[in-house]
Amino acid sequence: xxxxxxxxxxxxxxxxxxxxxxxxxxxxxxxxxxxxxxxxxxxxxxxxxxxxxxxxxxxxxxxxxxxxxxxxxxxxxxxxxxxxxxxxxxxxxxxxxxxxxxxxxxxxxxxxxxxxxxxxxxxxxxxxxxxxxxxxxxxxxxxxxxxxxxxxxxxxxxxxxxxxxxxxxxxxxxxxxxxxxxxxxxxxxxxxxxxxxxxxxxxxxxxxxxxxxxxxxxxxxxxxxxxxxxxxxxxxxxxxxxxxxxxxxxxxxxxxxxxxxxxxxxxxxxxxxxxxxxxxxxxxxxxxxxxxxxxxxxxxxxxxxxxxxxxxxxxxxxxxxxxxxxxxxxxxxxxxxxxxxxxxxxxxxxxxxxxxxxxxxxxxxxxxxxxxxxxxxxxxxxxxxxxxxxxxxxxxxxxxxxxxxxxxxxxxxxxxxxxxxxxxxxxxxxxxxxxxxxxxxxxxxxxxxxxxxxxxxxxxxxxxxxxxxxxxxxxxxxxxxxxxxxxxxxxxxxxxxxxxxxxxxxxxxxxxxxxxxxxxxxxxxxxxxxxxxxxxxxxxxxxxxxxxxxxxxxxxxxxxxxxxxxxxxxxxxxxxxxxxxxxxxxxxxxxxxxxxxxxxxxxxxxxxxxxxxxxxxxxxxxxxxxxxxxxxxxxxxxxxxxxxxxxxxxxxxxxxxxxxxxxxxxxxxxxxxxxxxxxxxxxxxxxxxxxxxxxxxxxxx
Amino acid sequence: xxxxxxxxxxxxxxxxxxxxxxxxxxxxxxxxxxxxxxxxxxxxxxxxxxxxxxxxxxxxxxxxxxxxxxxxxxxxxxxxxxxxxxxxxxxxxxxxxxxxxxxxxxxxxxxxxxxxxxxxxxxxxxxxxxxxxxxxxxxxxxxxxxxxxxxxxx
Ligand code: FES
Ligand code: FES
Numbered sequence: 081x082x083x084x085x086x087x088x089x090x091x092x093x094x095x096x097x098x099x100x101x102x103x104x105x106x107x108x109x110x111x112x113x114x115x116x117x118x119x120x121x122x123x124x125x126x127x128x129x130x131x132x133x134x135x136x137x138x139x140x141x142x143x144x145x146x147x148x149x150x151x152x153x154x155x156x157x158x159x160x161x162x163x164x165x166x167x168x169x170x171x172x173x174x175x176x177x178x179x180x181x182x183x184x185x186x187x188x189x190x191x192x193x194x195x196x197x198x199x200x201x202x203x204x205x206x207x208x209x210x211x212x213x214x215x216x217x218x219x220x221x222x223x224x225x226x227x228x229x230x231x232x233x234x235x236x237x238x239x240x241x242x243x244x245x246x247x248x249x250x251x252x253x254x255x256x257x258x259x260x261x262x263x264x265x266x267x268x269x270x271x272x273x274x275x276x277x278x279x280x281x282x283x284x285x286x287x288x289x290x291x292x293x294x295x296x297x298x299x300x301x302x303x304x305x306x307x308x309x310x311x312x313x314x315x316x317x318x319x320x321x322x323x324x325x326x327x328x329x330x331x332x333x334x335x336x337x338x339x340x341x342x343x344x345x346x347x348x349x350x351x352x353x354x355x356x357x358x359x360x361x362x363x364x365x366x367x368x369x370x371x372x373x374x375x376x377x378x379x380x381x382x383x384x385x386x387x388x389x390x391x392x393x394x395x396x397x398x399x400x401x402x403x404x405x406x407x408x409x410x411x412x413x414x415x416x417x418x419x420x421x422x423x424x425x426x427x428x429x430x431x432x433x434x435x436x437x438x439x440x441x442x443x444x445x446x447x448x449x450x451x452x453x454x455x456x457x458x459x460x461x462x463x464x465x466x467x468x469x470x471x472x473x474x475x476x477x478x479x480x481x482x483x484x485x486x487x488x489x490x491x492x493x494x495x496x497x498x499x500x501x502x503x504x505x506x507x508x509x510x511x512x513x514x515x516x517x518x519x520x521x522x523x524x525x526x527x528x529x530x531x532x533x534x535x536x537x538x539x540x541x542x543x544x545x546x547x548x549x550x551x552x553x554x555x556x557x558x559x560x561x562x563x564x565x566x567x568x569x570x571x572x573x574x575x576x577x578x579x580x581x582x583x584x585x586x587x588x589x590x591x592x593x594x595x596x597x598x599x600x601x602x603x604x605x606x607x608x609x610x611x612x613x614x615x616x617x618x619x620x621x622x623x624x625x626x627x628x629x630x631x632x633x634x635x636x637x638x639x640x641x642x643x644x645x646x647x648x649x650x651x652x653x654x655x656x657x658x659x660x661x662x663x664x665x666x667x668x669x670x671x672x673x674x675x676x677x678x679x680x681x682x683x684x685x686x687x688x689x690x691x692x693x694x695x696x697x698x699x700x701x702x703x704x705x706x707x708x709x710x711x712x713x714x715x716x717x718x719x720x721x722x723x724x725x726x727x728x729x730x731x732x733x734x735x736x737x738x739x740x741x742x743x744x745x746x747x748x749x750x751x752x753x754x755x756x757x758x759x760x761x762x763x764x765x766x767x768x769x770x771x772x773x774x775x776x777x778x779x780x781x
Numbered sequence: 782x783x784x785x786x787x788x789x790x791x792x793x794x795x796x797x798x799x800x801x802x803x804x805x806x807x808x809x810x811x812x813x814x815x816x817x818x819x820x821x822x823x824x825x826x827x828x829x830x831x832x833x834x835x836x837x838x839x840x841x842x843x844x845x846x847x848x849x850x851x852x853x854x855x856x857x858x859x860x861x862x863x864x865x866x867x868x869x870x871x872x873x874x875x876x877x878x879x880x881x882x883x884x885x886x887x888x889x890x891x892x893x894x895x896x897x898x899x900x901x902x903x904x905x906x907x908x909x910x911x912x913x914x915x916x917x918x919x920x921x922x923x924x925x926x927x928x929x930x931x932x933x934x935x
Contacts, residue, residue, distance in 0.1 A: 139878025139915045271874045278879030279870045280862050281815020281855035285880060288814035296809065336797070338805040411819055411827060411880040411914040460817070460880025461914045493820045691877060691920070698916030721824040721912060729918040730905035 115243040117205065118251060119172035120198040121150070127226055127240035129156055131163045131195070134173035134180055135187040136432045137274060138410075138459035138466070139695075140750045141688035142187035144272045148265035148685060149192055153199035153258055155223030156239070158265055158273065165456035168449065169434045177538060181467055182432035183578065185652035185748020188684050192746065200255035202246070209245035210237045269687030274458070285460045286430030287490055289417045295321060297478040297489035298340035300347050301329035304714035305500050305573040307351035316348035323347065324481035327470070331478040337490055354714060356573040361505070361710040364572055365402065368507035371528025371568030372400055378544040378569075381554055384562035386513075389522030393513030397601045399594055400509045402775045403586045404708035405502040405572075405716075406579055409724060412460020413496045417488035418475035420445060425452045425476060428488075430459035433467030440469025444476050463699075464578035468501060494719040500574035502709055503582075504530045504549075508590040513562075518602035520613065522562035525553050525590070531569050532576045532583070548578065552587040552649060552755065557620070558595060558613045573714060580699060581751040584651035588755030589762070592647035593774065596763040606763065607633055607646045607659075614648075619679045619742045623657035624648055626677035626738050631659035639663065642672075645763025649755040652748030654680040658697070658756040661733075662764035669765050669778060671701060673734045678753060681746035683739050689749050693737045696753030701733075702726040704758035705779040786847045788813065789857025799845035803837075804828045806844045807854060815855035815883045819912065826911030829884040830854050836891040838910075855883040858890060866890045869928035877915035884911045889925050898929055 114124040122130040131150050137143040143163040151158040166173060169180035175190065184190075203223055210228035211218035214235060222229050227238045277283035302308070307328065314323040317332050320343045324331045330349055334340035371377070390396055416429040425445045431437050434454055441452045459466055471489060478487040491499070506529035513522040532548035533539040539546070544567060545554065553565050579585060599609035607628055614620040624646070627633070631644060641664040648657040661673040674697050683689045707724050710717045718724045758776055766772050783794045788811060795806045802821075807813045807830070816839060819827030823841040830839045831853040858864045862871065866889045876882045885908070892899055892907040899907070904925050913921070 139876075139880075141877070271871075272876070274879065275871055275874055275876055276862060278876035278882050279867045279886060280858075281813075281883050283879050284814070285817075287818065290812065290814070336801075336805060336809045338797075338801050338809070409914060411817075411825070411878065411912070413818070459878060461878045463914075490818070493822075493825075687874065691917070694919055695877060695916030698918065699914075720822055721820050722822065726912060726914060727916070727918075728909045728912065729921065730909045732916075732918045735919065 115247045117202045117243070117247060118198045119170065120195055121202050123202070123239055123243040125240060127160065127238050129154060129161045131161060132166050133163050134166070134191060136165055136182040136456055136459055136462070137163070138182065138432060138462035140187060140692060141272055141685060142182070143274060144270060144688060145188045145684045146191065146195055147273050148270050149195045150199045152263040152266050153196045154203050155258070156226040158270065160226055161273070163273070167453045167455060169438055174435065179435040179538060181435060182462065183464065183467060185750040185752065187750065189653060189746045189748055192684065196257060197255060200257050201251045204252050204255045205246040205249040206239050206242045208249055209242040213237065213245065266684050267682070267686070270685055272688070284457050285412050286415045286417070286428065286457045287412055287460070289428040289457060289488055291417060291419065291428070291486040294417065294486040294488055295333050295335065295482055296337040296340045297331040297333045297475065297487045298337060298344040299329055299331050299474065299489060299491055299495055300344040300349055301495060301499055302351045303498065304351065304354055304357055305575070307354050310350040310352045313348035316346060317343040319343060322481040324478045326474045326477050331474050331489055333478055333482055333487055341492065357714045359573055359714050360712045361404065364505055364711065367570045368402060368505065368528045369400070371570050372507055372509040372526055374568045377526060377566040379564060379566040380543070380545045380550050381563060381565040384522070386522045386524045386562045386564035389562045390511055390513045390524060393521065394516040395514040395601065397512045397514065397598050398509065399597050399772070399774060400507065401590045401593060402507040403505065403589060404710065404776065405505045405574060406703050406707065407497055407502050407709050407724065408463040408465035408577070408579060409496065409721070409726060410459070410461030410463055410465055413493055414465070414471045414491040415489065416471045416475040417486055418472065418479045419484065419486040420476045420479045421484050423447070423451060426455065427453070427472050427475060428455040428457060429472060430457050431466050432459060432462040433469065436467055437469040437472045440473050441476060444473040463580045464582070465501060468577060493721070497709070497719050497724055498716040500716070501577035502574050503579035503585065504532055504576050505572060506586050510590060510594040512594070512598045514598070514602055518604070520559060520598055520602070523559045524564045527553070527565070527567040529570050530572050530576060531567065535576050547583070549583050550587070551583040552651060553591055555650065556591055557617055573711070580696070581651060581754040584649060584751065584755045588647070588649035588651065589758045589776065592649060592756065592759030593762045596645070596759070596766065597772065605634070610646070610648060619655045619744045620648060620650065622740045622742045623655045623677040623679050626740050627657045627659045627675045630736060630738060631661070631675040633659065637661065641665070641768055643764040643767030643769070645760045645765070645767055647756040647759035647763060649752070651752045651755055653745065654678060654747030654749065654752040656752045656756050658760040660757065660760035660764045662761060662768055664765070664768050669705065669761060671705070671733045671761055673736070674757065674760070675736045676753065677738045677740050679740045679742055679744055679747070680749050680752065681741070681744045683741070686739055689739055690737045692749045693753040694735050696751070697735050697757050698727050698732055700754045700757035704761050704776055706777045708777055784844050784848050786850050786852055788852045789854060795844050797844055800843045802840050803830070803842050803844050803847055803852070804839040807839060813854050813856055817880055817883055819881070824912070826884040826888060827881050829887045829911060831887055831891055834891065834894065836888045855887060858886065864890060865928045865931040866893065866924070868931055869924040873920050873924040873927060875917050875920045875924050877917055881911060881913045885913065885921055889921070889928065892925065893928055893932055897932060899925065
């Protein structure tokens with residue numbers, strides 16, 4: 081990556097547009113303008129350091145990690161570091177697939193090196209500027225607390241005094257990094273930099289954006305997935321300032337959201353019929369099950385000859401699994417404010433999908449990318465749902481309908497739950513071959529359901545392999561040879577959207593619930609069985625041994641209705657093992673404790689790694705036990721937290737986290753904690769009852 | 782007809798329709814954006830404010846019903862994040878996305894005002910109405926216990 085490439089462009093665009101009013105302190109030496117040093121760093125006139133981060137802050141703590149990385153490498157106190165997100169995606173902010181998005185648990189693992197390098201570049205030119213000013217050799221100078229220091233003479237120059245000179249110097253391609261021993265923040269449980277704003281109500285989320293002259297929009301969208309508008313009678317919304325037709329529905333615009341919402345509810349609008357107006361979840365389930373029975377399906381992974389091995393096996397273990405649609409229910413609903421003219425489009429929103437939004441805005445405005453500006457607020461949760469761009473299009477169409485006045489469109493919770501963009505409903509059939517000694521020799525995993533990668537134009541599904549559908553199974557390590565993964569594709573009416581951990585969430589459930597059954601068939605302890613099969617993978621073994629020890633695996637539980645279950649899933653470059661302790665109360669599983677171990681390589685902020693693990697388990701338990709979206713007459717049956725009941729505080733089990741470091745490369749954190757929970761609970765239910773539950777939610781017998 | 786009440790000690794007069802939920806008056810009319818919308822049906826607690834000291838879901842009470850009452854929002858809890866609950870929240874570093882936290886903090890403040898030394902069962906009973914999608918619950922529990930200590934210490 082070249083950090084120098086678009087430096088000038090940044091001076092010209094991003095910096096200028098991003099600058100907030102500031103006061104110049106009265107010294108001639110201080111730069112009067114914020115100075116952008118490279119794509120990721122700006123030093124303001126008051127010496128504050130601003131990181132231009134490619135990642136949105138949605139609760140995962142990435143901004144604090146980025147601040148820690150920069151503060152350490154640059155040599156400033158973390159309290160002097162601010163984090164902002166660029167208004168325009170650019171190559172320096174994009175992931176390997178050419179998109180700027182806050183996804184894939186990449187926030188720290190992908191950006192630690194570029195950010196560290198950018199800070200090292202900045203430190204190098206700041207030091208050089210001081211060296212030139214003082215006529216010293218840069219090698220004799222050090223940095224300390226936002227200043228360059230000459231230890232010999234005691235001279236000191238704040239970065240703010242040096243930055244104007246430093247900005248004229250060429251940035252070194254390969255700047256030297258500071259020794260790890262100088263780090264004050266990375267590797268320590270640093271308090272979040274956004275906590276203060278999040279405990280006094282001052283943090284601004286997308287829903288909080290207020291613009292001069294702004295109007296409010298509420299939506300009325302097709303109840304049947306994908307239905308197109310047939311007719312709208314704007315006269316049925318008396319008092320509305322405008323009714324803007326948008327794909328699949330309308331935005332009703334008024335002076336307040338509450339008024340807009342009531343008018344939208346009363347709007348006379350009809351939709352065209354769709355082929356799936358009568359579709360129910362039972363219909364979809366039947367199609368998924370039929371896909372499991374299909375003679376063959378396109379193969380995504382073929383190693384050896386699984387079919388032959390299964391045909392000749394001493395014993396075949398086979399089980400079918402199924403998971404329903406899930407929705408994200410970010411605490412902050414879907415929202416965007418927009419102001420559009422013939423020459424410029426600006427949006428304010430809590431997005432994690434900057435290039436998706438840019439593409440959506442280009443499509444709806446016809447404007448080129450350089451005339452589109454995306455102001456990113458805090459996200460009140462994202463979980464994948466806020467990668468999409470239809471809300472930005474709705475806000476733009478609304479602004480256009482009122483002559484270019486800014487309009488903030490806010491979806492109600494009901495809109496959020498009913499409008500799809502779900503984790504797909506999927507079914508799987510797993511088959512394993514055991515030899516006469518009970519050794520696992522071959523496996524066939526058949527998936528049946530949608531191929532989610534088709535939602536994205538930029539995703540190439542090569543040789544039927546789709547990361548959005550095949551994670552975890554694709555890379556399973558239980559069977560080295562003779563493995564087949566194939567996928568019978570079943571399109572579904574709702575649109576789909578990555579949900580936390582994407583396909584690792586359901587595939588982790590399928591694989592880890594199944595391996596437990598295989599262990600049982602082989603008459604082996606499920607934890608020992610896994611350890612033996614994964615013996616060549618030290619990180620896997622390490623996390624398994626951590627939960628084995630800390631859960632007192634194999635020791636008696638408090639009662640006969642209790643059970644322990646284990647699962648291990650590698651996803652997003654990290655390994656996570658969990659042991660769940662479940663008590664059956666009236667045939668209903670109550671999760672009492674979850675013991676978790678994670679190996680994510682270097683933990684940049686262990687305190688936030690821990691909260692991500694705890695949060696992931698709590699997140700996973702809702703759908704593991706009871707949350708689902710079901711369809712009837714082509715529409716979602718659920719609508720709000722009363723029928724999509726995520727966990728409440730009194731239901732949270734004891735959760736014990738250990739971060740294990742085996743020297744593995746740095747991995748992701750936001751997602752890997754989620755996939756093992758549901759299978760660990762399913763396996764614990766079996767241990768408690770002797771009966772398998774192979775379908776989530778597991779709370780129903 | 783206007784509704785008169787106080788918000789964070791300030792007298793206000795809302796001209797919104799009588800059935801407008803208090804939440805939208807606070808947010809869109811008074812510009813107090815710290816109180817959040819999460820469900821609109823008294824299920825999530827994100828919109829919790831104190832009415833004469835008692836926690837209420839502002840999304841589900843019409844503005845007309847608070848006439849003459851003292852409403853307190855997160856913005857009015859303290860001028861400097863100095864309320865014991867806020868101090869404990871900072872010390873334990875509770876928030877993740879933060880969206881639910883105004884509701885959590887206002888509910889916890891009401892709990893501690895009523896029960897300075899709450900049991901685990903008290904905490905569960907008081908806090909179960911406030912959802913946190915990020916799963917900060919264990920830190921919320923710890924922070925409430927810490928806030929009780931801080932409040933006792935003065
Ligand atoms: S928004 Fe009021 S309880 Fe959810
Ligand atoms: S901190 Fe995100 S919803 Fe509670």
